Amino acid sequence: MRSVSTMMTSRRGISLGGLCLLALACGPTEQRTLPDESGDLGVGLEAQRTHHLEGTLPVGPEVGGTQWRFVEAHCTEGPLDLSSQQFQRVLGIESGPDGLMMTYDHRFGDACTETIIQRMTPGTSADDAWRMREESRVTLGECPVQPDFERPADVRKRGDFLEVFIQRSQWCGGYEVRMVYAPETARMRDPEQVVRHYAAHFNRRDARAVTMLFSEAGSLVEPFNRTALDQPTRHDGRESIFGWYEEAFSNTPWLAIRVTDITPAETEGSFVMNWHYMDPRLDVPFAGRNRFTIAAGEIFEATMEITAQAVEVEAGEEPPSEAGPQVTEEELASEPAEEEAESAEETTDAAAESAEEAPAETDGQNS
Secondary structure, eight states, X not given: OOOHHHHHHHOTTOBOOOSOOXXXXXXXXXXXXXXXXXXXXXXXXXXXXXXXXXXXXXXXXXXXXXXXXXXXXXXXXXEEOOGGGTEEEEEEEEEETTEEEEEEEEEETTTEEEEEEEEEEOOSSTTSOEEEEEEXXXXXXXXXXXXXXXXXXXXXXXXXXXXXXXXXXXXXXXSOEEEEEEEEOOOOOXXXXXXXXXXXXXXXXXXXXXXXXXXXXXXXXXXXXXXXXXXXXXEESHHHHHHHHHHHHHTSSOOEEEEEEEEEOSSTTEEEEEEEEEOTTOSSOEEEEEEEEEXXXXXXXXXXXXXXXXXXXXXXXXXXXXXXXXXXXXXXXXXXXXXXXXXXXXXXXXXXXXXXXXXXXXXXXXX
């Protein structure tokens, strides 16, 4: 069986406020001083970093399979007002041997809808900081917060509430953010949420998670393997669907689809997701779409189609490579210094060349 990535590279033509916790958030502000975040870089230094966790308890695998609703947020300096931006968020948690998978579905009014998947890995002891790593993000519209680098974090319980701490967060201008969530009754995913989760898990190359979005008797129709009559191949049932995605994902070190839009189709329960695809063996992305038939929160059929064999990348736009290897904050911080050093070297070379050419110009003028 030829996988999606094999077929892709074989085609030279295809380039690719609500509730306020009064005791925590609404106290007087006249005593506030400058924030002390000296412990942000010292992960595990208890004297510096655990004071803000007083009154909370660590969580474990028992929170797997739960859902939560965003209540309020706080920065080190005080409350973070997101209600004015019509912010709403639901958090779903799954537990595994390497920690917690946090799936956030949120929106800022009608301007932005996102699905974000983060991996939370616990420290060596209950009071050691966790590590947060963003694994995937699907964005529709103009969203105010960009992807986060891997950084220290904590997941705690305070009574019935869940609190997620992330240090050096963009939400708070580089200071720590504390997001507070209330328990939410588990509910079925809506169709657009199913489609965003499909794209998010696709970018994670998680064949099992993608497959579990399909119904037990679901079907995948893909164009990369052709039948004897030169028709797309149909994979029926989760086992067959899983086998195809597992092979497709194993053939490339990273891949990414950038979702350009998700729209309802003409038939009830049908949705179309348009995307651009990229992996490291393609020169430019190519375009395609999925047609989904969704009912009761599950995919009954997904059909993949290629709509353009190459997508022109506009000036200033990068191809969709967000699923590639993450750049660390340290590497990012070193780039300006490296660029300055290269610039200084170029300036020195240019000055040396000018000095060598100066006598020749003088001689020419004297003659």
